[in-house]
Structure formats: structure tokens, C-alpha cells
Amino acid sequence: MEKLIDLTQPSLYISLASIAFNPVFWNIVARFEYKNKVLTKIAGGSPYLGCYGLAATIFSLGIIRDILFEKALRAQPSYPLLQTGAVKAAAAAFFIYGQVLVVSSMWALGVTGTYLGDYFGILMDERVTGFPFNITDNPMYWGSTLAFFGTSLWYGKPAGLAISAFVFVMYKIALLFEEPFTAAIYAKRDNAKKSKKR
Secondary structure, three states, rough: OOOOOOOHHHHHHHHHHHHHHHHHHHHHHHHHHHHHOOHHHHHHOOHHHHHHHHHHHHHHHHHHHHHHHHHHHOOOOOOOHOOHHHHHHHHHHHHHHHHOOOOOOOHHHHHHOOOHHHHHHHOOOOOOOOOEEEEEEEEOHHHHHHHHHHHHHOOOOOOHHHHHHHHHHHHHHHHHHHHHHHEEEEHHHHHHHHHHHO
16 A cells, blocks of 8 residues: 555655744743743833744745655655546635635735734734634634645645644644633733723
């Protein structure tokens, strides 16, 4: 039987490690910033500069993750049934739709909204509900997952599909930590506003 995934390739595990590292890193750093304001202090007391620095770091880590993913795919076997015109068309559709979700969510949120500005005390006036947030609450995460999935289909790599499933799981886990914490930040802000009105 033809091997679907080559488990002997170190690049596979390096890619998985990078995918796991990124959300763990930004959640730990953002919470540390929220509690201790270390990045703000390093940035001379400017939460905006601190957030931009974290944004540049997260963006760079994302590029490294994508390079490692591509390297892992190249080392993996392709599957003939995934190398048809119909699969390529579906792959392109998934990838494009995923990128639209990612780019449009970044556009709607801006740099500070995208890159954890709320942990720096940079809060949005109100929740963004327009596209793509009227489709899903977490368009950046699901768009990124779709891009991984589309890329894997395009190259006909079962290993890539497995990696995409791992991306999905990692984002689901990240959201278990992020969503309640972010909701608490905004609830605290709203309660403070109500207290001032009294």
C-alpha cells in the first residue's frame, strides 16, 4: 500500500511544533502584558508601540510557520486521487476564501484589533459585526485554517490535510483561552463606564 504520510520526515514535526508554538506564544505574552505591562514599558510607556512590536513578532512567526509548512509538504508524498482538476479547483476556492476572511478581518479590526491590542488596554468602541464577522466570530483563525487546507489539497498531500486538522485543533484550543479572557476585559471596561454614570 502506498504511504500517505511519511512519518520519518523531521520537517513534519518541525512544522507541527511551529503551528503549536505560535498561539501558545501570543497568548502567554499577551496575558503577561495585560497583567504586567512589560511590552508597554519596553516601548517607553506607549501601549501602541508595544502592540505594534508584538504584531510584528506574531506576523514574523506566522511567516516562519508558513515556510516550515511548505517545507514539510515538499518532503511528503502526494496522493494521486488528490491530483485532479476538480480537486485543484476546490483547493483554489478554499485558499482564496480563506485569504479573503483573513485579509478582510485584518482590515476591519486594524493592527491593534488584530494583534491583541485589548490586552494593552487599546479597546474598540464596539464589537465589529460587519463582514467577515457576520459569517463567523473568528474569521482570521478559520480563514487561516482554510488556507492551510487549500494549499494541502492543491499539492495533493495527505500530510498537509493532517497538518490542517492540527491547525484547526490548535485554534479551537486557543479560543478556549482567548474568548473568555477578552470578554472579561470588555466586561470590566463596561462595568467601569456604568460606575462612572452613577
